[in-house]
Amino acid sequence: AAATLYEAENGTISQGVVESNHAGFTGSGFVNLDNVAGSSVEWTIQAADPGPVTLALRYANGTAVDRPMTVTAGGTATTLSFPGTGSWTTWRTVTVRVTLTAGANAVKATATTANGGPNLDSLGVDPSSTGTDWSR
Template sequence: MAGGALVTFGAAGTAGAAPVTPRTYAPPALRTCSGWRFHKGDVTGAQAPAFNDSAWTALSVPHTWNAQDGADGGGDYYRGVGWYRRRATLPAFTSEAAAILSGGGSGSVWNARTKVPGVVTAEIPVSTNGGTVATVEPSGAAFPAVGGGTVHEAEDARLDSTFVVDTLHPGYTGTGYADFNGTSAGSTISWTVDVPSAGKKQLLVRYANGGDTDRPADIDVNGTKITSLAMPPTGGWDAWKTASCTATLPQGTGVTVRVTLTKAIGANIDSLVVE
């Protein structure tokens, strides 16, 4: 996210966050153990970026507000709300940056172009000396595809009636994925893509298969079958992998790439990348 971002949270206690393993992208981890401001008690409007917290206590985390009253033997230690605020500059991924700030492994991603948050899976840990305190993830069409290709989201494709756009399983890019709800083979997803120059291109289909058998699909370009693509189990419906093939694409602004399921059961489809 280019520029500054505000990390805030209010809590009635301390909750640890499990470390999250980076997957697709890996910018440097942000070191956020110092530079925090703390206020014991609830404060109206403290979540606003412009809120003035200069009078709050400056500290580093980890921190407990019961360090004194919890150890005096009186049993009257504070059990209310406490506010922590910190300003952080996140890495500039692209001009349409998006990032998650979360203490628990998933959260909302802010797309600077659409001004709409979407739910995604956190991937990159923001670390302190004692562990992960937040996560940051570049996500969806706001970021370039790995290898410099163009992302075409499944929710923007032409879906037949056996597919619905869903957000139940995390880890997808964009605003959702195509969830197969059919009972027969032949279901299709198709994208119209721009091809600046003719030639061999990589077609990468991002999918999830939570079953225990392969759920293959045919790939065709402008109605001509290119190949059959295996989509073996990924280990869960929120575990996403990429199946790829090479195809010779013609130059043009209306090239159709279609995925046709060849079994009565199909994978969930997240996106197509052409590179």
């Protein structure tokens, strides 16, 4: 199956706001997470089958400081780096391989430092074996 895109602005946002003042996002905007530890976006994603998928978080971080986030999915938590992208209009993708159950799965990205998360654009879910089914 092809990759599926879940927009950040359609997720459940805790301590963040939807904005559109930095170009290059998909959908209607991005989530500007508050600059606090614990700011988060959560999605409910659908898996046709149990097994591994690649999650791809698209983000911008216009600062020089990493904005790490813990990503929980399928019962596991992984802390990922979201290093500076050079500007708030330069978007990059960070990926992590996780194992889902069939049906609905919660995926939550939570900022771990007082700087909060980066600006989050979307969550991609790629069920291919290579996890490289991304055109962006």
